[in-house]
Structures are given as structure tokens and as C-alpha cells.
Amino acid sequence: MIVRDLANARSGDKGDVSNLIVVARSDEAFQHLLENLTCEKVLRHFEGIAHGPARRYEIPHLRVLNFVLERALDGGVTRTLRQDIHGKSLSSHLLTLEL
Amino acid sequence: MRIGAGAGYAGDRIEPAVELARLGSLDFLVFECLGERTIARENQSRLNGVSSGYNPFLEERMRAVLRICAQNGVRIVTNMGGADPWAAGQVVARIAAEVHGAGYRVAVVEGDDVMEQLGSLQDLPLLESGEPLDSIWDTVVSANAYLGAEVIADSLRAGADAVITGRVADPSLFLGPMLADLGWSYDDYALLAQGTMAGHLLECAGQVSGGYFADPGVKDVPGLDRLGFPFADVSAAGEVVISKVAGSGGRIDRLTCTEQLLYEVHDPTSYITPDCVLDVTHVQFDEVAPDAVRAAGARATARTETLKVTVGYRDGYMGEGQISYGGPNAVSRARLAAEIVLSRLEQRGLTPPRLRVDLIGMTSLHGAAARAADPYEVRLRVAGTSGSERAARSIGEEVETLLTNGPCGGAGDFKLVKDVLAVQSVLLPRGLVTTKIRLVES
Numbered sequence: 001m002i003v004r005d006l007a008n009a010r011s012g013d014k015g016d017v018s019n020l021i022v023v024a025r026s027d028e029a030f031q032h033l034l035e036n037l038t039c040e041k042v043l044r045h046f047e048g049i050a051h052g053p054a055r056r057y058e059i060p061h062l063r064v065l066n067f068v069l070e071r072a073l074d075g076g077v078t079r080t081l082r083q084d085i086h087g088k089s090l091s092s093h094l095l096t097l098e099l
Numbered sequence: 100m101r102i103g104a105g106a107g108y109a110g111d112r113i114e115p116a117v118e119l120a121r122l123g124s125l126d127f128l129v130f131e132c133l134g135e136r137t138i139a140r141e142n143q144s145r146l147n148g149v150s151s152g153y154n155p156f157l158e159e160r161m162r163a164v165l166r167i168c169a170q171n172g173v174r175i176v177t178n179m180g181g182a183d184p185w186a187a188g189q190v191v192a193r194i195a196a197e198v199h200g201a202g203y204r205v206a207v208v209e210g211d212d213v214m215e216q217l218g219s220l221q222d223l224p225l226l227e228s229g230e231p232l233d234s235i236w237d238t239v240v241s242a243n244a245y246l247g248a249e250v251i252a253d254s255l256r257a258g259a260d261a262v263i264t265g266r267v268a269d270p271s272l273f274l275g276p277m278l279a280d281l282g283w284s285y286d287d288y289a290l291l292a293q294g295t296m297a298g299h300l301l302e303c304a305g306q307v308s309g310g311y312f313a314d315p316g317v318k319d320v321p322g323l324d325r326l327g328f329p330f331a332d333v334s335a336a337g338e339v340v341i342s343k344v345a346g347s348g349g350r351i352d353r354l355t356c357t358e359q360l361l362y363e364v365h366d367p368t369s370y371i372t373p374d375c376v377l378d379v380t381h382v383q384f385d386e387v388a389p390d391a392v393r394a395a396g397a398r399a400t401a402r403t404e405t406l407k408v409t410v411g412y413r414d415g416y417m418g419e420g421q422i423s424y425g426g427p428n429a430v431s432r433a434r435l436a437a438e439i440v441l442s443r444l445e446q447r448g449l450t451p452p453r454l455r456v457d458l459i460g461m462t463s464l465h466g467a468a469a470r471a472a473d474p475y476e477v478r479l480r481v482a483g484t485s486g487s488e489r490a491a492r493s494i495g496e497e498v499e500t501l502l503t504n505g506p507c508g509g510a511g512d513f514k515l516v517k518d519v520l521a522v523q524s525v526l527l528p529r530g531l532v533t534t535k536i537r538l539v540e541s
Contacts, residue, residue, distance in 0.1 A: 012363035081455040
């Protein structure tokens with residue numbers, strides 16, 4: 001099972017920080033993600049992309065997990081050498097994480 | 100009162116704003132056009148004398164909407180003034196004279212430029228690097244404080260039909276009209292919370308009404324080619340309903356609102372704006388009609404003593420080159436091409452301090468994570484930065500010369516060099532920022 005089976009995701013950028021919003025499709029899916037989608041797993045999945053640290057915020061009644069990844073955007077939008085300067089595609093990468 | 104979002108970034112579509120102005124029964128239309136990168140770019144354009152320092156689409160946007168807005172009693176608020184709000188204000192007044200006539204009042208908000216204040220505050224720590232401001236001061240080209248909603252409200256109370264600003268926090272562009280129109284106190288944090296939340300949901304325009312959302316088969320969105328931009332109905336008591344023009348493309352529901360609520364938010368209990376510290380963790384969304392969502396439950400605590408300042412500074416040059424390979428052995432040819440470019444740069448003593456090689460179609464977005472079979476075609480991209488313009492330029496040149504000197508079948512070459520304007524931030528005590536409103540009339 002991958003994250004995409006349980007949730008949708010959207011990424012946002014501020015400076016060198018990417019936040020990845022994960023919205024579970026059901027209460028059961030949220031509970032599963034709450035227990036299994038940890039910061040450690042996310043950082044491992046983003047090895048070579050986001051260096052961390054990472055924090056996770058939870059809003060259960062909206063079924064939201066918000067991951068905040070530091071040092072994730074190669075210096076941020078004005079300095080990065082990446083093609084994806086905002087990290088817009090990073091949410092898609094999170095969806096491929098194997099749970 | 101009803102307030103619409105006419106743009107969510109500098110280069111956004113123009114037709115949805117026209118649709119809102121014409122059919123939205125709006126009181127206010129807000130254009131948010133100044134991202135973190137945008138003000139850096141507009142400062143850069145101004146410095147290079149390439150163009151003026153305001154939004155390059157200002158004239159086109161205003162020609163499209165100003166007459167309709169004036170006829171329908173819709174007042175305009177925008178940060179399209181960028182790095183030169185006064186010049187932008189004069190452009191708007193000139194267009195108003197042409198398309199509407201005399202008596203159109205444009206308020207220009209100044210005071211976000213804090214270069215002068217920072218001159219004597221060299222010890223201020225940069226939030227990103229931790230180093231003192233002094234460490235980059237020689238290369239600093241701009242410093243703009245995020246202004247809050249109050250100066251926008253003051254401009255509207257002074258009778259402005261359009262308010263043109265430089266750097267203002269995105270939600271504040273929306274909160275300002277609420278303060279002015281609904282008679283809210285700037286110390287009523289329950290109302291500031293709801294207004295700031297509404298502004299945050301609206302500020303990226305189409306991102307709450309179905310843009311940046313579609314995933315075919317999983318999350319479908321109708322009519323993205325004619326996406327309707329959102330508006331909010333906001334009551335004096337702080338009730339907020341997000342919706343869009345009936346018949347426009349897109350969708351507004353709990354899912355689109357939930358994704359946008361957290362967009363670019365870190366700690367959801369403390370989203371800091373110049374007006375308040377917003378807590379969105381108790382927000383509830385209710386679908387009250389098709390494409391209409393009531394948003395309630397935002398909370399806020401007192402605004403901070405400081406304003407965030409974006410400092411733009413010169414940070415060398417970036418060069419880039421791209422070339423495609425297709426058919427049998429395409430990936431091996433692209434990898435050989437990359438080796439050649441890196442070796443050539445080294446032989447010429449021009450290897451830039453930061454260099455990156457991507458195979459677009461394989462590894463450019465998520466690095467080595469993608470481990471699919473070799474694609475039919477692949478595009479090599481080499482990018483690097485250097486303090487030397489010559490070194491940065493040579494990256495694209497070395498990719499281009501692969502056409503006749505590299506592997507067989509290289510195609511579709513492209514090269515680019517540009518100067519880099521980076522940004523960092525400092526926090527400035529509020530008392531050191533003085534805003535000013537200048538009026539100009541058509």
C-alpha cells in the first residue's frame with residue numbers, strides 16, 4: 001500500500017522549507033496514516049531531496065497531516081538549481097511512499 | 100460584503116477576473132501578484148533597467164477590468180505595484196482616465212521599502228542563514244517589509260476606488276477591505292481570524308476553486324480551461340462562505356478548501372501575518388450549496404511586535420543548458436553527454452561551485468527515487484551557479500557544442516544564463532516601518 005491509496009497531497013514552499021499537506025480519504029485512512037506515516041519515514045523517502053529536520057502537525061477532524069520539511073528546496077526558489085524550483089512536485093513523490 | 104480573487108500570482112490568467120468583475124456581484128476585487136520570487140524579479144528588472152519595477156501585466160489587467168469594476172462599483176486592491184507602487188498607481192490613473200473618465204481615485208501605499216532603516220541595523224540576524232545582515236549587505240538590492248491590512252483599510256476609507264501596493268502580506272490584501280467595509284476593529288481578533296483565514300483561502304485564486312488539485316480518475320475537476328476564481332461572502336459577524344460564479348469551471352468543496360487551508364502553512368496553530376497569529380486547527384468546512392463552502396472556527400492571538408522583511412541580494416549567476424536524446428540507447432548517450440560537459444568545464448577551469456545534472460524524464464524531479472525502465476527519450480539538463488558570469492554562461496555553451504562534438508542524435512538544444520537575486524528575511528520592529536498613502540486621481 002502506498003500513501004496515494006489513502007490520501008491526496010499538496011505541496012507549498014516558503015524559503016527552503018516545503019510543506020506537504022496530506023488529506024486522508026476516510027477516518028480509517030487517517031488513523032492508519034497517523035500511526036504509520038512518520039517523519040522518519042518521510043525523510044527517508046526524501047533522501048537526497050529534503051535534508052530535514054521534519055515536523056508533523058495533525059488536524060484530525062479535517063483528516064490532515066502537515067509535514068514541514070526543512071532544507072528541502074536546494075536553497076529555495078531564487079537560488080535552487082532544480083527544475084522544480086518551488087517543489088510543487090514533491091507532493092506527488094510523497095504519494096509513492098510505501099506504507 | 101463580497102470580495103473576489105482576481106489573480107493568485109504575477110502571471111495569472113486574466114479572463115477569470117473579468118468574469119468576476121462582470122458577473123460576481125462583487126464589492127472588492129483583489130489581485131495578489133507578488134510572490135517571494137516575484138518581488139525579487141521585479142527589483143531585478145528595475146535595477147537592470149529592463150522594465151519598470153511593477154507587475155508586467157498591470158496595464159493589460161487594468162485595461163481588462165477597470166471599466167467594468169468602475170461601472171459595477173467594484174473596488175480594486177492589488178500588490179501589483181511591486182517594487183515601484185507610485186509608478187504603478189500613475190499607470191492605473193492614466194488607464195482610468197482613458198476607459199472610465201475623470202474622478203477615479205487611486206491610492207498608492209508606500210513604506211514597505213525599508214532599505215534605509217536596515218542601513219543602521221546591520222546586526223539583525225537573517226532568519227535563513229543565522230548570519231547577521233551585515234554578511235550580505237554589500238550585495239543587497241532590496242528590502243521590503245510585509246505590511247498589514249490597516250493601511251489598505253485606511254486607503255479605502257479615504258475613498259480610493261483602487262489601492263495599489265508593494266509588499267503586503269497576501270491575506271492582508273483581503274482583510275483590509277473587510278476592516279473598512281464591515282467596520283471591524285483592528286483589535287477584534289475573533290474577526291481578524293475569520294478575515295485572515297478567508298484571505299488565506301482566496302489569496303492563490305484558482306487554487307481553492309479546483310486549480311492545483313486535479314488528478315484524473317482520483318480527483319477530477321471540470322472545466323480547468325475556464326476555471327472560475329473564488330470569492331468570499333463575509334458578514335459583519337465574521338461568517339465566511341467561499342464560492343465562485345455559477346457556470347464557471349472548477350469546483351469548491353471541503354476537499355479543495357482543506358488542501359488550500361494548509362498551503363504554505365507550517366505550524367497550523369500559529370500562522371503569522373502582520374495582523375494576527377492565526378490558528379486554523381479548529382476550522383470547520385460545511386458545504387452549504389454546490390460550489391459553496393462555509394468556513395468557520397478560525398482563531399487568532401495578538402499580532403507580533405515585528406514585521407517580516409524580505410531582503411533581496413545579488414548572488415552570482417546561473418547558467419543552464421539542455422539537449423534531448425531519443426530512440427535506442429538514448430539514456431546512455433545522455434549520460435555520455437553529461438560526462439563530456441563536466442569534463443569540458445573542468446578542462447577550461449570553469450567548473451562552477453554549484454553544479455547539477457538532471458535527466459529529465461528520469462531523475463529531474465525526485466532524484467534517484469525514480470527507478471523505472473529506461474524511457475524512449477530523455478533530456479539532459481546541466482545547471483550551475485558561479486560568481487563568474489563567464490563560467491555560468493559556459494555551461495549552456497558546453498551543452499550546445501554537444502550537437503557537433505558529442506554523442507549521436509543530440510537534439511533540441513537550449514541555453515540560458517541569468518543573474519541570481521536571492522532572498523532571505525529579517526524581522527523588523529513595527530515601530531520602524533512608516534506607511535504612507537498618496538492619492539492620485541484620473
